[in-house]
Amino acid sequence: MSTELLIFIFFSLLLVFSALKVIIVNNSVKAAIFLVLSFFCSAVLWLLMNAEFLSIILILVYVGAVMVLFLFVVMMLDINLSNIKEKFVNYLPLGLFIFLVIALLLILFFDNQFSDVDRNIVTEINILNDNNTMNLGYLLFTEYIIAFEIAGIILLLGIISSITLTQQKNNDNKYQAPHDQINVTKSDRLKIIKDEEFRK
Amino acid sequence: MMNFLFIMPEIIITTSMSVILLIDLFLKKKNKIISYYLIQFTLLFLIFFLIRNFEQITSLNHQDFSTDIFSIVFKTILLSGLIIIFYYSYNFLRYFKVYKTEYFLICLFGLLGMMIITSAQDLLILYLGIELLSLSLYSIIAYNKDSAFSSEAAIKYYVLGAIASGFLLFGISLIYGLTGTISLNEVFQFIYDSGSRDAVQNVGYIFALTFIIVSLGFKFGAAPFHMWIPDVYHGSLLPTTLLLSSLPKIAVFIIFIKLLLQAFIGLFHFWADMILILALISIVIGNIIAIVQTNFKRMLAYSTIANIGFILIGISLGTQESFTAATFYTLSYVIMSMAIFGILTFITINGKAVEEISDLSGLNENHPWQAFLILLTMLSLAGIPPLIGFHAKLFLIQVLVNSSYFIIALFAVIMTVIGAYYYLRVIKVIYFDKVSTKINLIISSLIVSINTLLLLYLGLFPYNLVNLSKFLMSGFFST
Structure with missing residues (x-):
């Protein structure tokens, strides 16, 4: 071995x-x-x-x-x-059944579908006569450039949509407004009331 | 120097999206309309570009990214559909003060995904296009943050959609393992050359196909995988529902054509039954459950499921006539759903968007023209002549009878009759019930009238659309 x-x-x-x-x-x-x-x-x-x-x-x-x-x-x-664990035993028979069916299909699948299992596709692709990383980079920027660029656009979409979804201002959010806080005047904070009743 | 003309529409749209995103940052809130007009201008320019360079683009031949007549025509349809959808959406979002340019930009990303899908000749690019489309749909569904329904629908769709994408990827990886290629034409050639039609020898393909069809069924909203549709339609804003129910259906239909017709037509015997079962369950569930719905959007969601069932019947027969009928059905369904949701975006009930069917009671009294437009779309969805929905169903049933599937044809007719009930109920509410709400219109309904009268026009003269569908499908059956 x-x-x-x-x-x-x-x-x-x-x-x-x-x-x-x-x-x-x-x-x-x-x-x-x-x-x-x-x-x-x-x-x-x-x-x-x-x-x-x-x-x-x-x-x-x-x-x-x-x-x-x-x-x-x-x-x-x-x-x-x-709470989720409690139902585990109830679903066990069904889960086991599905597991067995899929496992059987997979065994059948790998048994007679792949004829040449000894092939190593990673070492087979050798365009630059160099290591795997160089080959991968070369392929990504030549043969698969369209797919590579689309993946980049998907990431851009991810950025834009997550910012859009989180940047909506909710009215019940509490946040500081430094400009307003600095520019308060005495009259904004303090209200002087003349209490006629008290004087008497 | 490489010729980039074959991918020029995609490059133009990506560039203009980035530029508009930057311009929008520096615009004041009241000037945001500029970026809306820029987006519309971009779409119009793209249509102009595609028509202007039609000859030159279609003559190009790129192996991963086809620019044949099929994809260019579908791209033009998608672009012009999106212009109308943006027009409806803009007025709605502006009126309810939830407008943000990013909403339209995310939709444009979805459009880019759909355009990539129409051109993809390669499982990898096809998958990336599907992901781009779904990711943009997840975000616009979650856009309505004030509603708990919307967030629930978005989370549900996101989680299930991620699982469906995983299934698709697993199926694609198995196909790659079996054939050693991800190009659609080469997969077709490999299956054609291997020649065996025995189920045991093809168990690998069947295994992979099951995963792919489950995932596509989810994306399409076919019946056992339909649970997200009612929630998403109900929860999201009306413009989102409008977008969701129209253009992505064309895109998913194109994926079905690309995968089943272009790559796996050699395995027709194995996938035909799967699709047929999905179709029949969809028709039953869609039509039966829609009867009890009181929410307008939920009802239309179940009607979508039923209509998808009809499209899938066309796909499952696998002949040129059936695919032509399915294309015709898809295109006419998209026009119908754009019309009905377009009308709904114009109507406000006591200052709110339309929710329940009973909200529209007595619409005829104050707004007879709008009531007439809803009448037309409902009759068209129910499949009553001389509207386009009638021809769509007629062609499909004709194909079924020609291929001697009499029982399924009979079943489809019965289900159509059951479906007519809930469409006609809307008409009853609009024309015969008493006015109970204050109904206002956001702006004049010129464009939506044209959209709706198109149903009547195409119903009277359907042969342009029939010829278009025939022409689009002829490329796949010529060899």
Whole structure:
């Protein structure tokens, strides 16, 4: 047994274990951390396929940025999952049934559809005679330039729409207005009332 | 030097969006109308550009991004539809003081997505176009922040839409794994060459197709995946509903053509039944549940589901005639839904937008012309001659009979008759009920009258639209 296979078996088992833990574990913070672990394991699997750029991106973007933000959100929210857990047993038979059907289909699918499983498409694409990252960059900016630009436009849309949705001023929001606060005069704040009754 | 003419419309629209976004930042609130006119000018200019360079653009041949007559004609239809929609939306948003230029800019992003969809020759670009379209729709649904309904609808649509996109991507990745290509024509060629028609050998394709069709059914709003439509139609602002019920339907129909007709026609036996089941369930659910609705927008939402069922019947037969009938149905449905929602954007009930059907009671007494326009659209939706809705249903049922699907044809006719009930109820409320509300019009209804009378005109002389649909579909069946 080669070292590569050993590493593959170890990390794929760890991946399955951590992915299961994500849905089983009760504490949502722990679930998020197990998700980080499963991302890490899949990054190692990418690395085994010589796709080093994708694996590093997975760790940088998902583990470094997305999951950290996600953890912040999870820590700030106070969600009680016990209500959802109660119904878990009720749905178990149906869930198991669907799981088995899809698993059977997938086994059938992978059994006779892929003839040449030993092909490694990542190492096959070698245009520049250089590493995977160079090839990927070259392809992105030549063959897939239209798709790449459209992805950029989708990000621009994301920025514009999120700003539009959050920048609407609600009347019940409380915010400071420094200009008005500085320019108050004595008469705005203080009202002198002559109380005739009191004098008597 | 590469020739960029094939993607020039998209470049123009992206550039002008960015420029208008910047200009709008420096405009005072009362001058925001300038950016509205700039947007409309951009759209008009694009139509002019497409017509002017028609010959030159259609002669180009790019492998990922087709600029054939099919895509150019659909782009022109989408652009002119959006101009009218923007006209309706602008007056509505201005009147209710929720106008923001960003609303139209987000719609323009959606238009860009639809234009990319019409041109895509590649599963990756097609997917990105769908994402661009859906993302812009999510944002404009959430635009009405004051309403809890709107936020609920937006969240629901966003979460379900993300799952549907995931399904689509999973299906596409399986197709890529099986064929080793993402180009639509090459996928077609691969399936054609492999030749086997055995279900066990094709289990991979069926598996992938199921995911793709589930996701497309969701995007289209076909029946088992229709739950978002009533909530979204009900929750969002009227202009959003207007946009949502018209142009994206054309776009999703084009996706169906691209995927099922262009790429997977070799697997026709496998997808035909799936689509037919979706179609029949949609017609039943749409027509039956619409009967009990009291909210106008909810009722129209269920009527949309029923109409989508009719379009899907046309798709499921897979012949040239059926696809022509489905194209005709889609185009005429879009004109109808633009007309009805266009009329609703002009009417205010006690200073608010139209919600319930009973809001419109006795409309005929004070506004007979508007009542007549609603009468026309309702009769057209119900499929009563001589309006265009009649021809749309007639062609579809004719195709069904010609392909000897008698039971389904009979079923479609019965369901149409059931559907007529809730359309006619609106007419009854408008003409025979007592006035109970104070109804005002926002501005004069010249454009919407033209839009509605188009239903009558096309109903009397449908052959231009029939020939257009025939012409659009002929390219896919010539080989």
